Amino acid sequence: MSEPPSLAALCEAAGTKFVLALFVDLNGKPCAKLVPVEAVETLSAEGAGFAGYAVGAIGQEPKDPDLVAIPDPASFTPVPFVKEGLAIVHCDPHVLGKPWPFAPRNILRALVQQAADAGFEPWVGAEVEYFLLKRSAAGELVPADDDDTAARPCYDARGVTRMYDHLAAISSAMNQLGWGNYANDHEDGSGQFEQNFRYADALTTADRVITLRYLLSVMAAGRGMIATFMPKPFTGKTGSGLHLHLSLTSGDAEVFPAGDSTEDARGLGLSATAYAFVAGILDHARALQAVLAPTVNSYKRTGATATASGASWAPNTPTWGGNDRTRYVRIPDAHRLELRGGDGSANPYLAIAGALAAGLDGVKSFADPGEPGSGPGDSLPPTLLHAVEALEADPVVTGMLDAAAGEWAGDAVPSVAHYFAQLKREEFFTWHSDVSSWEHHRYLTAF
Numbered sequence: 001m002s003e004p005p006s007l008a009a010l011c012e013a014a015g016t017k018f019v020l021a022l023f024v025d026l027n028g029k030p031c032a033k034l035v036p037v038e039a040v041e042t043l044s045a046e047g048a049g050f051a052g053y054a055v056g057a058i059g060q061e062p063k064d065p066d067l068v069a070i071p072d073p074a075s076f077t078p079v080p081f082v083k084e085g086l087a088i089v090h091c092d093p094h095v096l097g098k099p100w101p102f103a104p105r106n107i108l109r110a111l112v113q114q115a116a117d118a119g120f121e122p123w124v125g126a127e128v129e130y131f132l133l134k135r136s137a138a139g140e141l142v143p144a145d146d147d148d149t150a151a152r153p154c155y156d157a158r159g160v161t162r163m164y165d166h167l168a169a170i171s172s173a174m175n176q177l178g179w180g181n182y183a184n185d186h187e188d189g190s191g192q193f194e195q196n197f198r199y200a201d202a203l204t205t206a207d208r209v210i211t212l213r214y215l216l217s218v219m220a221a222g223r224g225m226i227a228t229f230m231p232k233p234f235t236g237k238t239g240s241g242l243h244l245h246l247s248l249t250s251g252d253a254e255v256f257p258a259g260d261s262t263e264d265a266r267g268l269g270l271s272a273t274a275y276a277f278v279a280g281i282l283d284h285a286r287a288l289q290a291v292l293a294p295t296v297n298s299y300k301r302t303g304a305t306a307t308a309s310g311a312s313w314a315p316n317t318p319t320w321g322g323n324d325r326t327r328y329v330r331i332p333d334a335h336r337l338e339l340r341g342g343d344g345s346a347n348p349y350l351a352i353a354g355a356l357a358a359g360l361d362g363v364k365s366f367a368d369p370g371e372p373g374s375g376p377g378d379s380l381p382p383t384l385l386h387a388v389e390a391l392e393a394d395p396v397v398t399g400m401l402d403a404a405a406g407e408w409a410g411d412a413v414p415s416v417a418h419y420f421a422q423l424k425r426e427e428f429f430t431w432h433s434d435v436s437s438w439e440h441h442r443y444l445t446a447f
Contacts, residue, residue, distance in 0.1 A: 018035065092106055108202060111202075174197050239343060
């Protein structure tokens with residue numbers, strides 16, 4: 001078997017002049033250094049150094065040694081449609097020569113290995129929803145398209161056509177990269193869109209979600225727009241999800257379809273392993289929401305009781321069923337399940353890792369999801385604080401967050417799960433302590 005091409009060779013073949021050596025923190029913030037092609041061999045050999053505390057939520061203090069981003073040549077992505085000669089390479093952060101356990105890409109790598117140890121290869125598709133906005137003369141956020149005012153704009157051919165230049169540019173970019181863009185549509189909220197690409201292995205899909213968010217942000221900005229993945233930017237409109245389509249193979253064989261009718265316990269064409277995987281996700285759903293819906297704003301989306309279109313499309317109870325978009329876990333066909341609990345703020349590495357951890361736990365314990373339409377009986381957490389409390393009580397989801405800590409056993413490195421929970425708890429209370437305009441309207445002259 002021949003050696004895969006080096007990063008330098010990939011740059012030469014693509015005509016690359018600069019590389020963004022990129023990774024994300026636990027919040028999903030993309031961090032990078034711009035490396036000239038003349039220094040790419042040094043990047044490959046030594047990585048790119050970062051002051052980890054300055055990065056953000058990645059488990060470091062100012063006194064800590066450098067975070068070193070080691071490029072993964074398999075993720076090399078030329079993006080000449082952003083800047084001629086520019087490419088992205090996703091990186092695995094290391095500290096002192098060991099994979100840093102707070103790095104989301106390293107966490108997902110660990111879960112993919114756990115799946116491999118159990119005999120499976122995970123495959124993932126992702127639906128990236130977002131809004132295209134601008135600021136009005138008064139400074140308010142409004143849809144970038146002034147004519148996007150229909151009461152029910154979803155799938156409106158005229159809305160897609162008015163945004164043709166942006167949508168076509170993103171579609172062409174995805175297809176140039178070989179991602180297989182197969183649909184671009186106007187979603188349920190004014191100014192909301194979705195652009196789909198083919199599924200791939202878990203790590204590749206997570207990388208592509210991060211890359212697509214970057215492309216959408218910078219290419220929209222080039223047209224004077226703001227692309228936002230905020231879960232619920234407007235009170236009365238539908239929010240943005242990050243729905244994940246999950247499946248497993250073992251060798252060359254699909255795992256989820258039933259081998260015969262005697263194996264299909266619920267009549268949806270699934271195998272016993274697939275039903276157990278669904279059950280695992282349902283059993284850990286409350287804790288999973290801390291990584292699938294990881295912001296204060298997330299719970300404005302799942303808690304919505306009404307929207308302009310009449311539906312929120314965001315499940316607030318962990319139930320499952322067939323081709324039913326009101327369910328937390330939807331079964332579109334016998335080859336995959338759709339996890340609908342995630343939103344646009346989800347870090348794709350953590351969201352996918354969490355889904356794998358929960359599903360594999362269900363497989364390990366031969367869990368039963370119950371009849372279609374049912375679930376564990378609890379509602380999903382109503383706030384980020386409740387989700388954090390559920391996370392801390394769930395050893396499977398906390399174990400997922402700590403999954404990359406193996407090489408640091410015995411070192412003075414805090415638990416990633418504890419760090420993440422504290423991070424999110426502080427986020428909640430920072431919001432909670434901020435006096436809002438709602439409070440002025442409600443209380444200013446009420447007493």
